[in-house]
Amino acid sequence: MICVLTGGTGGAKFVDGLSQVIPAEEITLIVNTGDDLLWWGLYVSPDIDSITYALSGMLSRERGWGVKGDTFLCLQAMGQLGEPTWFHTGDRDLAMHLLRSRLLAEGKTLSEATSTICEKLGVKARVLPMSDSRVETRVDTPSGELSFEEYFVQRWYQDPVNSVRFAGSSDAEPAPGVIEAILSADAVIIAPSNPITSIGPILSVPGILDALRSARGKVAAVSPIIGNAAVAGPAGILMTAQGLPCSIAGVAKAYEDFLDLLVCDTRDTRAAEALRQNGLQVQCAQTIMRTVDDRAALARTVLSHAISGLLSEQSPATEAASEKSAARTAVEQP
Amino acid sequence: MICVLTGGTGGAKFVDGLSQVIPAEEITLIVNTGDDLLWWGLYVSPDIDSITYALSGMLSRERGWGVKGDTFLCLQAMGQLGEPTWFHTGDRDLAMHLLRSRLLAEGKTLSEATSTICEKLGVKARVLPMSDSRVETRVDTPSGELSFEEYFVQRWYQDPVNSVRFAGSSDAEPAPGVIEAILSADAVIIAPSNPITSIGPILSVPGILDALRSARGKVAAVSPIIGNAAVAGPAGILMTAQGLPCSIAGVAKAYEDFLDLLVCDTRDTRAAEALRQNGLQVQCAQTIMRTVDDRAALARTVLSHAISGLLSEQSPATEAASEKSAARTAVEQP
Numbered sequence: 280m281i282c283v284l285t286g287g288t289g290g291a292k293f294v295d296g297l298s299q300v301i302p303a304e305e306i307t308l309i310v311n312t313g314d315d316l317l318w319w320g321l322y323v324s325p326d327i328d329s330i331t332y333a334l335s336g337m338l339s340r341e342r343g344w345g346v347k348g349d350t351f352l353c354l355q356a357m358g359q360l361g362e363p364t365w366f367h368t369g370d371r372d373l374a375m376h377l378l379r380s381r382l383l384a385e386g387k388t389l390s391e392a393t394s395t396i397c398e399k400l401g402v403k404a405r406v407l408p409m410s411d412s413r414v415e416t417r418v419d420t421p422s423g424e425l426s427f428e429e430y431f432v433q434r435w436y437q438d439p440v441n442s443v444r445f446a447g448s449s450d451a452e453p454a455p456g457v458i459e460a461i462l463s464a465d466a467v468i469i470a471p472s473n474p475i476t477s478i479g480p481i482l483s484v485p486g487i488l489d490a491l492r493s494a495r496g497k498v499a500a501v502s503p504i505i506g507n508a509a510v511a512g513p514a515g516i517l518m519t520a521q522g523l524p525c526s527i528a529g530v531a532k533a534y535e536d537f538l539d540l541l542v543c544d545t546r547d548t549r550a551a552e553a554l555r556q557n558g559l560q561v562q563c564a565q566t567i568m569r570t571v572d573d574r575a576a577l578a579r580t581v582l583s584h585a586i587s588g589l590l591s592e593q594s595p596a597t598e599a600a601s602e603k604s605a606a607r608t609a610v611e612q613p
Numbered sequence: 614m615i616c617v618l619t620g621g622t623g624g625a626k627f628v629d630g631l632s633q634v635i636p637a638e639e640i641t642l643i644v645n646t647g648d649d650l651l652w653w654g655l656y657v658s659p660d661i662d663s664i665t666y667a668l669s670g671m672l673s674r675e676r677g678w679g680v681k682g683d684t685f686l687c688l689q690a691m692g693q694l695g696e697p698t699w700f701h702t703g704d705r706d707l708a709m710h711l712l713r714s715r716l717l718a719e720g721k722t723l724s725e726a727t728s729t730i731c732e733k734l735g736v737k738a739r740v741l742p743m744s745d746s747r748v749e750t751r752v753d754t755p756s757g758e759l760s761f762e763e764y765f766v767q768r769w770y771q772d773p774v775n776s777v778r779f780a781g782s783s784d785a786e787p788a789p790g791v792i793e794a795i796l797s798a799d800a801v802i803i804a805p806s807n808p809i810t811s812i813g814p815i816l817s818v819p820g821i822l823d824a825l826r827s828a829r830g831k832v833a834a835v836s837p838i839i840g841n842a843a844v845a846g847p848a849g850i851l852m853t854a855q856g857l858p859c860s861i862a863g864v865a866k867a868y869e870d871f872l873d874l875l876v877c878d879t880r881d882t883r884a885a886e887a888l889r890q891n892g893l894q895v896q897c898a899q900t901i902m903r904t905v906d907d908r909a910a911l912a913r914t915v916l917s918h919a920i921s922g923l924l925s926e927q928s929p930a931t932e933a934a935s936e937k938s939a940a941r942t943a944v945e946q947p
Binding site: 319352355400 | 653654655680683684686687689690691693694695696704705706707708709711712714715718730733734
């Protein structure tokens with residue numbers, strides 16, 4: 280079993296790749312819900328949506344979010360009614376939000392609603408929200424405190440950032456299964472997600488950090504930073520705001536409490552060497568995922584390093600999984 | 614001021630015509646809400662929707678319901694999620710339900726939500742739900758009791774009908790403005806709607822029947838029955854179930870407590886004569902509304918008979934409105 284902590288479009292791409300490399304049944308995802316928002320009265324969970332769409336083959340690979348081939352007529356009509364339209368909700372995408380909102384209104388937890396939706400869409404991986412409690416990522420800017428989606432989508436992350444906090448986290452509990460998945464996984468992988476606003480909210484839920492420290496498998500992270508810039512989005516800005524250097528050293532620092540292995544881009548070979556001298560295991564790989572094959576290749580690389588210890592111990596289950604995935608990807612490759 | 618009691622597609626067509634003939638500001642609509650349903654967790658009010666769409670020029674004239682040119686991708690996606698799809702909600706149409714549901718969730722009444730939506734869509738007529746309380750039309754069939762939309766849309770009104778009731782009506786109050794609109798109108802028009810399930814729910818709200826009896830203007834109804842059949846839908850079946858003949862005599866009987874004038878189709882000239890001999894004022898006209906001009910012509914005819922008394926008294930306001938509308942329709946006619 281592989282456990283992945285994920286959020287954002289980088290996370291969805293990586294998970295897309297991972298699901299090509301090992302059977303989906305062997306993946307448990309712990310997903311950031313700090314971006315969740317009430318939109319048009321509906322409960323929208325952007326990172327759970329992206330992961331669910333990625334795993335069901337519905338994700339728009341062009342946009343990196345939402346449903347492929349979607350249209351936006353309801354959005355237009357909402358604009359005509361004077362409602363906000365900055366969060367682009369497609370017509371097909373709305374079905375997800377409608378169903379989840381109804382399930383929550385009926386008293387289901389976010390975990391239960393997520394599990395129901397995944398089952399209906401044939402998603403075989405286990406998708407767990409980080410918590411069933413509301414934890415909200417709040418970005419403090421000179422214009423006031425913004426929700427993450429206000430900061431990121433509505434205002435195009437143009438505001439200077441003073442700090443980031445996770446409102447509600449101190450009272451939150453990990454969703455059922457989260458701690459067990461981390462503790463028992465053959466490897467825990469931190470996806471190439473924003474360390475502050477995608478992984479940060481997950482780490483802010485009491486109990487999760489301790490579980491990562493106690494995990495029996497290796498904890499590996501894929502850096503979303505190459506050189507001194509994020510591959511996409513505001514990761515660099517937010518790391519700087521939180522006092523971390525925007526570099527693979529900053530990523531290593533964000534995860535220093537529990538990290539066993541960092542996978543960074545081949546362009547960071549020199550910086551990797553510096554980290555190795557500090558005692559961290561670091562592997563360089565092609566981390567930019569332009570194509571579907573890039574995604575699978577990165578997932579395979581991370582996996583091979585993260586579970587190498589297990590493989591050398593000849594764990595039959597893991598070997599079988601590894602062979603299966605190798606056979607599968609061999610077929611898919613051109 | 615003209616007050617119209619309305620529901621269903623016949624009602625929406627008639628109101629569409631009426632709004633071509635007199636200024637919308639002079640129309641108050643009292644709309645059936647007995648068909649309202651929770652659909653995908655959203656509050657849908659089919660008759661308020663149809664009237665609002667008719668008055669904002671958004672109504673699909675082909676279908677008689679929903680938004681013209683709408684698409685149904687969310688509906689398809691809901692089907693893929695295993696959700697019911699028998700109630701055809703278009704992508705643009707969803708905006709109406711989303712906004713209304715949000716306003717209701719915020720504590721607004723149905724009247725307030727309706728008024729807000731009408732204002733946003735530039736609807737100048739006053740659209741009043743019959744009540745802000747929930748009154749549900751329930752159709753008793755051998756297969757059990759059904760909501761009106763289950764009976765009508767989901768099951769294509771194929772079930773034999775034992776009886777119809779309006780659950781919640783005894784505790785309901787007319788929405789603000791309803792009684793005043795009926796009492797003070799220059800004429801009250803009952804649209805060519807189903808007497809049992811479109812007008813019946815309105816009449817079931819305590820106080821409305823008394824107001825109709827005390828109205829200072831004439832109360833005129835347009836028959837939705839021609840000969841022994843409804844122009845469309847299950848009006849005939851339901852009238853029979855409620856012990857009324859399926860004929861203009863049945864329509865007259867349904868409204869006997871307050872009716873001053875019945876407008877029926879020219880094909881019912883003989884039946885009209887029989888009703889006249891019983892003391893009811895009856896006018897024959899072309900009541901089938903195939904074209905936009907048919908709608909306006911029927912509205913003009915009904916209006917001319919319903920407010921003839923007022924016209925002969927030389928009411929300046931009504932005369933002005935009448936001239937204005939004559940000028941307007943003259944321009945529109947080919």
